[in-house]
Amino acid sequence: MSDRARITRRGLFRGIGTAGLLAGCKPSERPPTTTEDGEQPPPAGSAGALGPGPSPLEFTLNGQRQVAEVAPHVTLLAALREQLRVTGPKVVCDRGACGACTVLVDGVARNSCMMLAHDVDGAAVTTVEGLSQGGKLSVLQEAFIRHDALQCGFCTSGMLMSCQALLGRTQLEREDVEAAIAGNLCRCGTYPNVVAAVLDAAKGSA
Amino acid sequence: MRPFVIRRPKSLDEAQDAARERPQDGVLRAGGIDLIDRMKEGIDAPAELVELRGLADETGELMRALGPAGDGMQVGALVTLAQLAAHEGFGAARAALREAAGSAATPTIRNAATLGGNLLQRPRCWYFRHADLVCLKKGGTACLAVSGENKFHAILGGGPSFIVHPSTLACALTALDAQVEVRGAEARTIAIGELFLTPKQDARREHTLEPGEVLVRAILPKAGDDQRSGYAAVKEKQSHDWPMAEAAVKMSLQSGVMTDVRVVLGHVAPIPWRSREAEAALEGKPASAALFAEAAKAALAEARPLRDNAYKIPLAQGLLREVLHRVAGVPLPE
Numbered sequence: 001m002s003d004r005a006r007i008t009r010r011g012l013f014r015g016i017g018t019a020g021l022l023a024g025c026k027p028s029e030r031p032p033t034t035t036e037d038g039e040q041p042p043p044a045g046s047a048g049a050l051g052p053g054p055s056p057l058e059f060t061l062n063g064q065r066q067v068a069e070v071a072p073h074v075t076l077l078a079a080l081r082e083q084l085r086v087t088g089p090k091v092v093c094d095r096g097a098c099g100a101c102t103v104l105v106d107g108v109a110r111n112s113c114m115m116l117a118h119d120v121d122g123a124a125v126t127t128v129e130g131l132s133q134g135g136k137l138s139v140l141q142e143a144f145i146r147h148d149a150l151q152c153g154f155c156t157s158g159m160l161m162s163c164q165a166l167l168g169r170t171q172l173e174r175e176d177v178e179a180a181i182a183g184n185l186c187r188c189g190t191y192p193n194v195v196a197a198v199l200d201a202a203k204g205s206a
Numbered sequence: 207m208r209p210f211v212i213r214r215p216k217s218l219d220e221a222q223d224a225a226r227e228r229p230q231d232g233v234l235r236a237g238g239i240d241l242i243d244r245m246k247e248g249i250d251a252p253a254e255l256v257e258l259r260g261l262a263d264e265t266g267e268l269m270r271a272l273g274p275a276g277d278g279m280q281v282g283a284l285v286t287l288a289q290l291a292a293h294e295g296f297g298a299a300r301a302a303l304r305e306a307a308g309s310a311a312t313p314t315i316r317n318a319a320t321l322g323g324n325l326l327q328r329p330r331c332w333y334f335r336h337a338d339l340v341c342l343k344k345g346g347t348a349c350l351a352v353s354g355e356n357k358f359h360a361i362l363g364g365g366p367s368f369i370v371h372p373s374t375l376a377c378a379l380t381a382l383d384a385q386v387e388v389r390g391a392e393a394r395t396i397a398i399g400e401l402f403l404t405p406k407q408d409a410r411r412e413h414t415l416e417p418g419e420v421l422v423r424a425i426l427p428k429a430g431d432d433q434r435s436g437y438a439a440v441k442e443k444q445s446h447d448w449p450m451a452e453a454a455v456k457m458s459l460q461s462g463v464m465t466d467v468r469v470v471l472g473h474v475a476p477i478p479w480r481s482r483e484a485e486a487a488l489e490g491k492p493a494s495a496a497l498f499a500e501a502a503k504a505a506l507a508e509a510r511p512l513r514d515n516a517y518k519i520p521l522a523q524g525l526l527r528e529v530l531h532r533v534a535g536v537p538l539p540e
């Protein structure tokens with residue numbers, strides 16, 4: 001197979017990056033991005049401080065140890081997507097208001113767009129990529145498919161993470177699921193099917 | 207976001223030295239939800255973030271405390287909204303705080319947002335939050351909401367700025383007569399009302415903390431067995447949104463008679479708005495639907511709406527009545 005043939009749509013967008021896609025926009029028209037705005041770093045801080053340049057960061061990502069050099073102002077979402085190429089968490093609002101970027105940090109559902117990458121120093125991060133094991137979808141993912149719990153799918157990777165954080169609980173009611181996904185905006189309105197899928201998965205995994 | 211340096215002090219002294227060293231540039235960070243939002247919008251560009259979450263000294267311990275303290279209760283500044291919403295020690299007496307914490311923002315934001323940061327977050331006014339606009343709060347000459355879009359702005363206590371105070375916890379804590387402990391060059395404990403500044407006092411700031419001063423905890427006074435409280439909000443979306451109006455109420459209820467009544471409205475004024483008029487209407491009287499309607503009217507009597515926000519008057523009245531009915535256990539009229 002030639003190199004050309006191996007270019008995928010996803011790889012192409014990754015390669016161009018947001019800067020390329022937005023090159024034609026005036027600054028004021030650009031959607032918010034998680035990347036830096038190109039200003040010069042301030043003078044270096046005193047001893048014991050981190051940054052402003054790339055600094056060592058170590059954490060566990062989907063069960064694998066990760067060592068990276070990340071600048072302090074880079075969000076967890078940007079580091080995952082742009083540096084580590086883990087694109088399951090999506091960028092939508094980039095302001096903590098939609099849940100598309102939800103990941104688990106030590107088992108707790110968090111908006112990765114409103115965290116700094118260095119916040120997960122030493123922690124265990126799980127993204128949607130970490131739900132399946134050896135190519136086999138998780139009980140929750142299977143339940144999402146059975147219950148048609150997604151339409152366009154854009155909220156799904158975040159929705160799955162908020163729901164995954166629930167599954168450890170012993171007694172799960174409809175209200176618990178509704179409360180847990182109250183930070184995940186689904187513009188397709190798939191909520192009832194998501195709730196059904198989670199209740200089903202909770203039964204299955206118990 | 208402009209690149210910055212992160213500092214992770216272990217003690218209050220170190221944190222304050224760091225914040226004092228560069229008072230213009232260095233800022234304290236708790237959950238970071240409000241701070242990162244402002245930095246992404248470009249209205250703040252600190253050169254250093256001083257992390258509060260790593261404090262490992264006695265102050266750090268107090269900042270994470272949640273539970274009984276003396277004959278009252280303490281809630282550390284680093285306690286998250288999620289922890290507050292799940293805490294079972296509030297009882298009916300302090301339910302307002304649990305309900306407020308559980309209604310703010312979204313479940314995932316509540317996993318990060320802290321009590322201290324919630325109280326000290328900056329206003330949500332869209333003119334203030336716009337990097338290209340210089341409003342009164344940012345050193346300009348006018349509050350742009352006065353002649354602009356003011357659907358979500360103040361109807362009470364406004365002028366010269368018409369922001370509404372953004373903190374949901376502030377509304378509940380004011381109703382519960384909380385005090386806050388602050389540690390700076392010296393330690394002080396103040397009534398929560400003294401934490402907030404009206405725009406007439408200072409249009410550029412919303413609170414009285416100096417750079418480097420750390421909010422350590424909120425202290426809730428002793429609550430009698432007959433104390434009750436509650437909180438409710440109305441939002442355009444049930445989740446994700448800041449309230450259009452909110453109400454928190456506290457009272458002691460004995461044989462249906464209300465004493466020690468506190469009535470606080472949120473998102474209607476630049477500070478959590480304690481309505482002494484409504485409190486006076488209710489104090490010492492037997493709870494009834496008619497009295498609640500009268501108190502709600504009294505609470506909004508002084509309201510002066512702007513072009514787009516007169517809707518907040520009936521909204522806040524209805525909400526306050528609903529909370530009063532629930533807290534006092536009087537069935538809502540049909």
Ligand SMILES: Cc1cc2nc3c(=O)[nH]c(=O)nc-3n(C[C@H](O)[C@H](O)[C@H](O)COP(=O)(O)OP(=O)(O)OC[C@H]3O[C@@H](n4cnc5c(N)ncnc54)[C@H](O)[C@@H]3O)c2cc1C
Nearest residue numbers: 096236237238239240241311319320322323324326374421
């Ligand atoms: C989608 C969405 C919806 C929201 N809805 C609501 C809502 O309905 N109601 C509501 O109240 N809020 C709401 N918020 C705001 C959110 O609750 C606050 O941003 C959050 O509580 C701030 O807390 P933090 O710990 O993240 O603060 P940070 O961002 O870390 O800090 C905020 C400010 O306080 C200072 N600070 C923090 N802690 C201390 C301390 N201990 N001592 C001294 N200074 C300190 C910081 O320097 C900073 O200036 C919403 C946010 C989002 C994203």
Ligand code: FES
Nearest residue numbers: 094098099101113
């Ligand atoms: S992209 Fe993070 S919450 Fe919307």
Ligand code: FES
Nearest residue numbers: 151153186187188
């Ligand atoms: S499936 Fe389309 S946004 Fe949820």
